Amino acid sequence: MARGFFITFEGGEGAGKSTQLSRLADRLEAAGRDVVRTREPGGSPGAEAIRSLLVTGEADRWSPTTETLLMYAARRDHIERVIAPALARGAVVLCDRFADSTRAYQGAGGGAPASLISALEAEVLGDLRPDLTLILDLPTASGLARAAGRGGGEARFESKGLAFHERLRAGFLAIARADPDRCRIIDAASEEAVVGASVWAEVKALITR
Numbered sequence: 001m002a003r004g005f006f007i008t009f010e011g012g013e014g015a016g017k018s019t020q021l022s023r024l025a026d027r028l029e030a031a032g033r034d035v036v037r038t039r040e041p042g043g044s045p046g047a048e049a050i051r052s053l054l055v056t057g058e059a060d061r062w063s064p065t066t067e068t069l070l071m072y073a074a075r076r077d078h079i080e081r082v083i084a085p086a087l088a089r090g091a092v093v094l095c096d097r098f099a100d101s102t103r104a105y106q107g108a109g110g111g112a113p114a115s116l117i118s119a120l121e122a123e124v125l126g127d128l129r130p131d132l133t134l135i136l137d138l139p140t141a142s143g144l145a146r147a148a149g150r151g152g153g154e155a156r157f158e159s160k161g162l163a164f165h166e167r168l169r170a171g172f173l174a175i176a177r178a179d180p181d182r183c184r185i186i187d188a189a190s191e192e193a194v195v196g197a198s199v200w201a202e203v204k205a206l207i208t209r
Contacts, residue, residue, distance in 0.1 A: 004034070004093060012137075012140060050074040084128070099121055104168040130182060136186050136188035137188055144162070
């Protein structure tokens with residue numbers, strides 16, 4: 001059986017990743033595709049337990065280095081138990097955040113050593129890389145305002161301050177520039193349907209090659 005497709009959604013707070021992932025999943029499922037919807041940190045029972053440590057509490061609960069280690073512990077369990085088996089059976093895996101978020105949040109935003117992130121990425125991911133990464137981009141202040149409006153009890157990263165979020169936005173854009181074959185920047189400031197059309201255009205080009 002042919003390997004499935006691994007598509008990741010990245011971007012700052014309030015960029016609309018979860019909404020666009022759901023829209024895409026509905027469209028693919030309606031077309032008869034086997035779709036797995038998942039997220040990071042989390043996605044498997046063990047990884048979700050680690051997620052609860054990462055996304056709650058005070059902004060300075062963990063150092064960027066500790067966050068990186070926790071993220072990669074969760075990521076390995078997620079890969080082993082969810083992502084790899086789904087790809088092996090030919091499914092389309094749609095993931096809300098993946099390794100690029102660690103480079104942006106803990107690296108560009110928090111200052112965790114790039115050498116540490118690279119070493120963990122090589123060891124934990126092995127040959128696994130997304131086939132397509134959609135980076136939903138919009139002005140930082142707009143994203144934070146959207147995120148504040150949705151509420152919820154997982155606001156630890158949102159509370160890290162504007163300067164942090166400006167750095168991580170720049171980090172995502174740098175990732176896109178460095179890997180243009182994999183990454184596509186999507187203007188997330190547009191209306192939901194317009195963003196969805198841009199997402200679909202990129203995904204359709206991938207899965208119909």
